[in-house]
Amino acid sequence: MNVDTLTNAIVSGMNAGLEQFLEGTIAAVLPVIWLALLGLHLGRPYILDMIDRFTLRLGADLLWLIYIALRDFLILTGVVMSFMFLFPDVVSTDRLPLTGGFAAVMLFGVLLVKLMGDPDHNLRDFRLVTWLLAAGALFYFVPYLFGVMFDGVATGQLLTVSKFLVSNTNTTWAVVLGYITVALFAIMGAVAAGYTLMTGGRAEVPETTSK
Amino acid sequence: MNPNDVQTAVTNSLVQGGSQWLIATIVAFLPVLWTMALMLHLGRPYVLRTLRRCGLRLGADIWWMSYLLIRDALLLITFGLSWFFFEPNIVVNTPLPITGSLAALFLLLSLAVKLSRRVDDDVNAYRLSTLFMVIGATLYYGPLVFAVEAASQSYLSGFGQAFTSNSNPTVALVLVWISLAGVALVAAWLFVRALASANRSMGRRLTKERGKAMTGAAVGGE
Numbered sequence: 491m492n493v494d495t496l497t498n499a500i501v502s503g504m505n506a507g508l509e510q511f512l513e514g515t516i517a518a519v520l521p522v523i524w525l526a527l528l529g530l531h532l533g534r535p536y537i538l539d540m541i542d543r544f545t546l547r548l549g550a551d552l553l554w555l556i557y558i559a560l561r562d563f564l565i566l567t568g569v570v571m572s573f574m575f576l577f578p579d580v581v582s583t584d585r586l587p588l589t590g591g592f593a594a595v596m597l598f599g600v601l602l603v604k605l606m607g608d609p610d611h612n613l614r615d616f617r618l619v620t621w622l623l624a625a626g627a628l629f630y631f632v633p634y635l636f637g638v639m640f641d642g643v644a645t646g647q648l649l650t651v652s653k654f655l656v657s658n659t660n661t662t663w664a665v666v667l668g669y670i671t672v673a674l675f676a677i678m679g680a681v682a683a684g685y686t687l688m689t690g691g692r693a694e695v696p697e698t699t700s701k
Numbered sequence: 702m703n704p705n706d707v708q709t710a711v712t713n714s715l716v717q718g719g720s721q722w723l724i725a726t727i728v729a730f731l732p733v734l735w736t737m738a739l740m741l742h743l744g745r746p747y748v749l750r751t752l753r754r755c756g757l758r759l760g761a762d763i764w765w766m767s768y769l770l771i772r773d774a775l776l777l778i779t780f781g782l783s784w785f786f787f788e789p790n791i792v793v794n795t796p797l798p799i800t801g802s803l804a805a806l807f808l809l810l811s812l813a814v815k816l817s818r819r820v821d822d823d824v825n826a827y828r829l830s831t832l833f834m835v836i837g838a839t840l841y842y843g844p845l846v847f848a849v850e851a852a853s854q855s856y857l858s859g860f861g862q863a864f865t866s867n868s869n870p871t872v873a874l875v876l877v878w879i880s881l882a883g884v885a886l887v888a889a890w891l892f893v894r895a896l897a898s899a900n901r902s903m904g905r906r907l908t909k910e911r912g913k914a915m916t917g918a919a920v921g922g923e
Binding site for chain 1: 702706707709710711713714717718721722725726729732733736737739740741742743744745746747749750751753754755756757759760763764767820821824825827828831832835845846850851852853854857
């Protein structure tokens with residue numbers, strides 16, 4: 491072995507290791523983000539209750555704006571950090587929850603409802619957002635808990651199920667689900683872009699003047 | 702192999718590996734920035750709806766200002782970090798989306814629309830800016846997902862080879878030069894525009910001030 495061979499070996503090891511470490515860290519942070527955004531979404535009645543107790547309009551406005559900004563920023567971060575579920579190489583190499591991509595699709599769906607509807611004032615939209623978040627949480631937490639975090643202690647049939655739920659021990663499914671996720675993202679992205687182009691960035695679609 | 706050789710190898714690998722890792726991290730981080738920028742740009746109707754419900758002008762101003770700052774800063778940072786798509790050595794040696802440089806050019810065009818027209822008041826300017834961003838994002842995401850990050854998929858190997866910069870360096874370099882020329886043109890236009898605008902507004906002010914001074918002198922002379 492000469493200096494160049496050793497250098498190349500260390501460089502390859504470093505790059506591959508650090509990349510996997512980064513992706514692993516993101517995967518480990520995602521459940522925290524999911525829990526926080528679920529907490530904030532479900533905590534809406536508590537915030538509204540608190541807003542009613544404010545004697546100053548400024549305090550109430552600020553609390554509501556900070557609440558909305560934090561809640562929506564977490565949803566946005568969740569979608570963005572789930573981007574790795576779209577990459578076939580990443581899902582084949584890293585230990586990720588099998589349906590993590592679908593969880594991201596649900597989060598993206600929430601953003602779409604917020605863009606096109608009004609979940610903070612329309613009950614139907616609020617219910618839709620809540621259902622999407624619940625489905626997304628199930629898509630993320632079930633394979634995360636019973637797959638990624640369970641295959642070390644599971645035995646027998648449970649081990650088979652557990653391995654099925656982890657992306658790098660079930661690469662065929664993981665890659666196919668990844669492509670479905672990409673397609674869903676593309677469709678919803680096109681809908682969002684179409685809506686924004688139609689409204690021209692205004693709060694609502696302009697009403698037609700024809701009678 | 703003696704301790705000096707090992708030391709040299711570790712040093713070299715930290716330098717080379719560190720640089721490669723930095724580039725790889727930026728490449729991995731760019732989709733995050735692109736997505737954030739796109740979502741914030743497209744999310745304008747939602748932000749406006751929230752804004753309308755603010756009871757106080759102060760809250761509304763803070764909300765709108767934060768939105769604008771984050772949205773436009775993200776665009777600028779994304780363009781800044783995309784700069785290595787214009788560096789031929791990196792493009793030829795690193796697996797990057799082959800149309801990354803074109804995506805950066807479209808991002809700059811979107812920024813140029815924002816700089817030259819009042820995107821937040823002019824619906825058509827907003828639409829144009831959105832269109833540039835969507836085209837840019839598509840040019841970035843497509844090759845990234847199906848080429849750069851799909852090297853392990855044998856059935857995508859043809860697409861992967863064609864759309865990854867280091868496996869198709871000739872096309873990659875042609876795209877780099879075309880995009881670079883586009884960036885230079887847009888930058889030159891922005892430069893001339895800024896200069897002309899400054900000359901016009903400052904010239905107007907100076908003429909007014911000179912006019913006032915002359916009127917003052919004439920009144921004093923009487």
